Amino acid sequence: MTTAGGDSSLLRRLNQVAVLRALYEAEELTLTELVQATTVTRATVENALTALVELEWVTEQAPATDGPRQVGRPAKRYRFRSESGCVLGLDIGVHKALAVVADLRGTVLATRRTAVGPDHSPAERVAAARGLGHRTLRAAGLRAADVQAVGVATTGVVSAAGTVTVSGRLPDWAGTDLVAAFTEPFGAPVAVGNDCSLAALGEHWRGVATGHQDVIYIHAGHRIAAGILLGGGLHAGRNGAAGEIGVLRSSGWHTAPGRLLEHWGSPEALFSAARDGDPHAEQDLCDFTADLAQGVAAMVLTIDPELVVIGGGLSRAGESLLAPLRDHLSHLCLFPVEMAASALGDEAAALGGVRLALDVVERALFEVSGDS
Known part of the structure; x- marks a missing residue:
């Protein structure tokens, strides 16, 4: 999404973010419930919904057909389109690489793993993880173009810029720029962290x-x-x-x-x-x-x-x-x-990568200025 200059465009963006956040945090909401959740006018919510539907972040839900029949027109219901993209979590270790694909609510769609070894060169280890990521996307019925963000967990000390700086178990791994290694293949922002740190994040999120x-x-x-x-x-x-x-x-x-x-x-x-x-x-x-x-x-x-x-x-x-x-x-x-x-066992770090990627997506969705 793009925010143009000027106060009116900023206000529209603020309203869109308020509506989008309310839908992101709920399964689905009616127009009335959105007005209550966002504390803005009905007309403002309707305008925001129109824009968000056009941007394909939100969709109107069809009325349920299996419940008691209602008198009069049923209230329109809206939901965040978690299927509008996905995130990829990768755990690149000494003996294995593990990939998890999840939708934009964090629901896991596919998990795959492959063996690697301590004798793999950095280029071979990166290639194995890239290939695994693509296979996991295909298993979920998705493509690289659907990826909104990638979260990578790896053995070793990782700098804030996403480069491995120290790796006691894989000395040649030091110096590997994992942001550069995975940005182009998946066409999405990449966030990187140490595998134990991301395992902690995974356990906090789902464990x-x-x-x-x-x-x-x-x-x-x-x-x-x-x-x-x-x-x-x-x-x-x-x-x-x-x-x-x-x-x-x-x-x-x-x-x-x-x-x-x-x-x-x-x-x-x-x-x-x-x-x-x-x-x-x-x-x-x-x-x-x-x-x-x-x-x-x-x-x-x-x-x-x-x-x-x-x-x-x-x-x-x-x-x-x-x-x-x-x-x-x-x-x-x-x-x-x-x-x-x-x-979470040995999937903890990859799931932490998913959570890290979702954090990137959420910052983009809910930022008030710039491109998202």
Whole structure:
């Protein structure tokens, strides 16, 4: 949408935004309900609706035919056209890329994944993610032209401009400009974030962190890493490196996953043995959670969060991991720590990418000046 100059055009835009926002936040509304929601005149709402229908952001709903028959003409009902476009969320990791396509209300339309490896070059990793994005769009019956925004989650430290600046697990990945890599193929704005940060955002949007404002997300798997939400929003820090406690070898995060997987091969094997009472498994689990707790405690004491979410492959152990971790934290922290296992599993970061993309769309929809 475009706003022309002058007070009258600004006022029209303000009214359109008010009507569009009311419809975006509701399933559907009548003209009378829109007047009440926007507190402007009926004629003003009608004019705004006419413009929004022409722009294909809003449509009039046909009257329901399965309910009781009404006397007189039914009230016109309008809704936001969530199908007028879509967003794409991508999670580009060391071993996999995952794509999620959602409509403009965030309803997931298709999810696809593909394997990548640590030996892939940056160009090969980007190409795999691009191809995956296009395949996921086709699975949803959509095209690149339908994409309104792309949200990309990736391993490593990401600058505000969307470039990977540090990547301990993929050293060649540093320097990759992900905004440039995905803007042209999908013809839409691109927003980028660290995968743990976007996993925290995903859990806040659709997972166990819904309703919590200050959240720490801990990825516990082949690596241990963290993401932070403050006031319900991402906290990346000045350089995008907030939560990178794993670089401190004294935290125990650097070597703990490797020792665990070297002994047991997989998290499932460890937790199965621990549940069966294997003393070696119980001791290894205790050692691992003790190492994990050191970094978690440092973050908890710094941020004092409402919730700590444990994600990554080890989160599938549930209370087998959470119970000993709580016990360690009870001796390290000043107050009890609320903890929960991830509800979104390995899709958390891609769904965080979807939410990040939706934020871009919403800013464009509801801005009052400039193009949208």
